[in-house]
Amino acid sequence: MAKNPAPDASRRSEKSRRAIYEAALALVGDVGYPKTTVEGIAARAGVGKQTIYRWWPSKAAVLLEAFLDLSLQAAQEAGQAPYVIPDTGDLAADLKAVLRITVDQMADPRFAVPARALAAEGLVNEPLGREFVTKLLEPQLQLYVDRLRAAQAAGAVRADADPRVALELFVSPLAQRxxxxxxPITYAYTDTLVDYALYGLAPR
Amino acid sequence: MAKNPAPDASRRSEKSRRAIYEAALALVGDVGYPKTTVEGIAARAGVGKQTIYRWWPSKAAVLLEAFLDLSLQAAQEAGQAPYVIPDTGDLAADLKAVLRITVDQMADPRFAVPARALAAEGLVNEPLGREFVTKLLEPQLQLYVDRLRAAQAAGAVRADADPRVALELFVSPLAQRxxxxxxPITYAYTDTLVDYALYGLAPR
Known part of the structure; x- marks a missing residue:
């Protein structure tokens, strides 16, 4: 310990951190979660496995951070502030814009291949699935809760609607497809989901 | 061939057919799809593997029929005609009734454990996933299309709504949960989904 003090988090090199994220995502996409190992991630990233274990306790922890970083990048590339859904005052337009970014992300193999591998493992490995839902998916869903609450305050959504259930009307169909x-997954499809969810299927 | 003619489908013993279905579902739930083999199904069902190969070309084919049979049983146990959604004239009530049966099925390990194992495989094994969607899931979704079309004819659903998209507003949230x-998956939840989907989130 005295001879090899663990480096402070602030000393993590941005370059090797990103190399480790990319290696972790690429590996889980290639071989699936069960065969992804810290050793394999280290080899692919060109670092020693002790470098990874100094910063993360497990492969699940590396992957969780790698996905969080990827979501952040996607928001930035789309010119959006991360962790917020725009509020232009037009709820339908705002939801459509955010879902179109999700459609783009789902078509991007950098995101889609590792995300699918992880989702598949989450179906049969319940602790892992719950950890990723709690730490990765649910915080993103809460952004919709916040936007729907603002719409309720503005009178654009019924005051008695539960935002956490309401968001599923347009988020879950896209997720299942x-x-x-x-x-098929298209902008027209997600636009339609938003319209149906807001105005309902029954005649007005 | 002349010495060992393949038995006609009508000669399949109901008892061994059901034993094979149950063995296939139990095995895929226990070990996952990749490690499920025709040999393993045969051993668990107490039949020779040639018995299985005489009736089905592959493990995927056995599993497909086993799930179809299980869905049929679930409908019968719920006192419903299979392959139809009731039409009492009250669309919301009819959809809620059918979704409550689905809620029950999802809580039943006989269905849930093998279905989850198969869904997980379908995420990463695209040909298998597409086969099960086409042959198992999509025919069930078409029942909702038929019911929504009847509702359109009766004026209970907007004529310009696409039934194949509309059904996803209440089916996909349940599937994703x-x-x-x-x-959580409860009757109150699926009832709420139906109400939101039919009447929308925006104030009327």
């Missing part, structure tokens, strides 16, 4: 290949 | 453990 992407996960299970149950239909 | 079940697959990814993103929230």
């Amino acid at each position: 992407w996960l299970q290949h149950t239909g | 079940w697959l990814q453990h993103t929230g």
Whole structure:
């Protein structure tokens, strides 16, 4: 310990951190979660496995951070502030804009291949699935909760609607089409979901 | 061939057919799809593997029929005609009734454990996933399309709504909660989904 003090988090080199994220995502996409190992990630990133263990306790922890970083990048590339859904005052337009970014991300193999591998493992490995839902998916869903609450305050959404359930009307169909290949994924599709969710299927 | 003619489908013993279905579902739930083999199914069912190969070309084919049979049983146990959604004239009530049966099925390990194992495989094995969607899931979704079309004819659903997209507003949220453990699954939840989907989130 005295001879080899663990480097402070601030000393993590941005370059090797990013190399480790990319290696972790590429490896889980290639071989699936069960065969992904810290050793394999280290070899692919060109670092020693002790470098990884100094910063993260497990492969799940590396992957969690790698996905968080990827989501951040996607938001930045789309010119959006991360962790917020725009509020232009037009709820339908704002939801459509955010879902279009999600559609783009789902079509991007850098995101889609590792995300699918991880989702598949989460279906049969319940602790892992719950950890990723709690730390990765649920915080993103809370952004919709916040936007829907603001819409309730503005009178654009019924005051008695539960935002956490309401968001599922447009988020879950897209998720299921992407996960299970149950239909094409287009901007027209996500626009339609938003319209149906806001105005309902019954005649007005 | 002349010495060992393949038995006609009508000669399949109901008892061994059901034993094979149950063995296939139990095995895929226990060990996952990749490690499920026709030999393993045969051993668990107490039949020779040639018995299985005489009736089905592959493990995927056995599993497909086993799930179809299980869905049929679930409908019968719920006192419903299979392959139809009731039409009492009250669309919301009819959809809620059918979704409550699905909620029950998702809580039943006989269905849930093998279905989850198969869904997980379908995420990363695209040909298998597409086969099961086409042959198992999509025919069930078409029942909702038929019911929504009847509702359109009766004026209970907007004529310009696409039934194949509309059904996803209440089916996909339930599917995602079940697959990814993103929230509790209750009758109150599915009832709420139906109400939101039919009447929308925006004030009327």
